[in-house]
Amino acid sequence: MSFTEKLPDWGNPGTEPPESKKQAGFLPSEKPPADWFNWLFNRAYKVLEEIRSKVELIGNKGKPGGYAGLDSTGKIPPELLPDGQEIVLPDASLTEKGIVQLSNATNGIRENVAATEKAVGQAFQAGNERKAEVVAALVAIGVQASTSETWAQLIPKIAAVIRATGDATVSDVIAGKAFSNATANGLTGNIPDRGAGGIVTPGATDQTKAAGRYTTAITIKGVPVPADKVLTGTTIAGTAGTMANRGAGGLIIPGTTNITKQAGYYSSDIIIRGEPNKIPANIKQGISIDGVTGTLKPNVSGQVQLALDTGKAPIWNQTKLHDLVTVPAGTTLINWGRNGASPYGSIEMTSNGNPTNRYIELVNNGNIIPIYSITEVSGLYNYDYLYVDLRAMSFFLIYSGAAQMYNTLTGVIDHNLPTTLRIRIVEDRGSNITYRVTASGILHYA
Incomplete structure (x- = not known):
């Protein structure tokens, strides 16, 4: 029997996946390493090569030194067996040679079937697509990479990428600044940048410094408060007033002696009653009263x-x-x-x-x-x-x-x-x- 199809020659032995991965198989959206695919393709090639080497030419079927064909039950007809013996080929397994079923599946987990050329091609194509995606991701973060590189060359570059592990959120980062955390990339902060903190001079009403980041300290100017200028019972900037509350100002009628209004706070005006007759013409010449100098000349005779x-x-x-x-x-x-x-x-x-x-x-x-x-x-x-x-x-x-x-x-x-x-x-x-x-x-x- 002659074969016309060329064996899918695959020389790279790759890296055998761990047993757990072989049991679990490839998962949806997973991007397996190239060396795993190399191992799979190489093993498929070796198996096919071994099968072809053991199959004799079709002309030797049923002939001495040739091979025996199987009947409809998958067994060698008894007439081809010596002395009437029955030879039954076992199903192939990971540990035993035997009859194996071919499969086109590229996402299965069975271990008792063999991948077809189609399955191998699809897996190869998927591997190339995943490689292109990996290369694009590396280039996007500034790492030089090419699809011409092998997985063995790309995997160290992937391992060298520092993966974000922080827990910062957009409310922790200055507005306009991009960052990544353990769950997402390409995030942008929203903390307003307020510039210099500046100086705040306290006034009669509240002053609000809006929330955000300040590049310099915010200085609240001190308020020197003389206690004697603040009403008793009132505290300003931590200083308790000592100025006495004197109540209403009242009316002062000037007399011949001084009248003293004690120092303190008066809730109304202090009125010093004026004297309309205190004019220069009514004051004797040469006499001054409260700054009014008299011009009245004595009526001498x-x-x-x-x-x-x-x-x-x-x-x-x-x-x-x-x-x-x-x-x-x-x-x-x-x-x-x-x-x-x-x-x-x-x-x-x-x-x-x-x-x-x-x-x-x-x-x-x-x-x-x-x-x-x-x-x-x-x-x-x-x-x-x-x-x-x-x-x-x-x-x-x-x-x-x-x-x-x-x-x-x-x-x-x-x-x-x-x-x-x-x-x-x-x-x-x-x-x-x-x-x-x-x-x-x-x-x-x-």
Whole structure:
């Protein structure tokens, strides 16, 4: 008997699967190693080779030295057996040679059948497909691999791949970052990335820092709280207040002594009653009350009885001053008048021929305001009437019975100070003379 089909030559002996795998067989979706398929194909080839080698040519059937054909029962016909013996071939097993059934199955678990060429081809194709899938998976994770490589070459690369074993979930990883865990690959985190933590300054309302990842610390600024600025019974940032609660502020009516409102918190305004009459016009000039300086001038008025007589007195290179009257502050009018036929005042000079200066003047705050002056050698000068208006700064004078003089005053009068009316005698020419000053009558001022 001749064979026309070429044996499925398979030289790679591969690696024999463990007994447990041979018992369990290949499972759905399983990707067996290439060396297991190599072993299976090689073993099938060897078995077929052995069978072919033992089968004689078809022409030797039933001939001496040939082979005996089987009958319909699978046995050698008795007439071909020597001495009428019956030869029965046993079923093949893993330990015994015998008759074996062929099978096209590629996913079975039986051990008493033999794979056909078709089954071997399908298994080979499946092996190639699984190899392509393995290669694609390796390349996808950055491992160099090719379908031209054998399983013996690919398996170490697979073993070198680090399989994720962590238990991180998407809520444990920053948003946009990819990761894998023990159950899945290609996961993306969802923790918001908030950037720098920054500084939080406490205010009157809550401030929320949204959940997420912060690249720097979040600093909550400290709040220095002076206890004496916080109401008793209130705590701010851990500081208990010590400021007393004084209740309503109330009304304060100023008096002549200080009124003290104790330090603390008042639930309503403190009202200090105002005094509408506390204005400068109602306060005496020169007096200040609570920062208000008075402008009210005293209502002064009065009269003075003048009684001056110096007698005849010598003067030589001298100045003699004779005050007639000093009127009080606030005086604005001076009136000194004639009484009957007698003059109110007089100046009598006796000279050796040289003139002498005589002055009637006012003195206020150290300032001299001239009223009238005359320079004569000798004689008697009577003053009959004098009227001075310190507001208008003017005067009117009648002297020696008929002569009249009206003029303005030159100088500055401070009405808050007293004013003196005086007569000044000046001898500055070296003449030895005598003089006499008299003043009488009533001087009125207002």
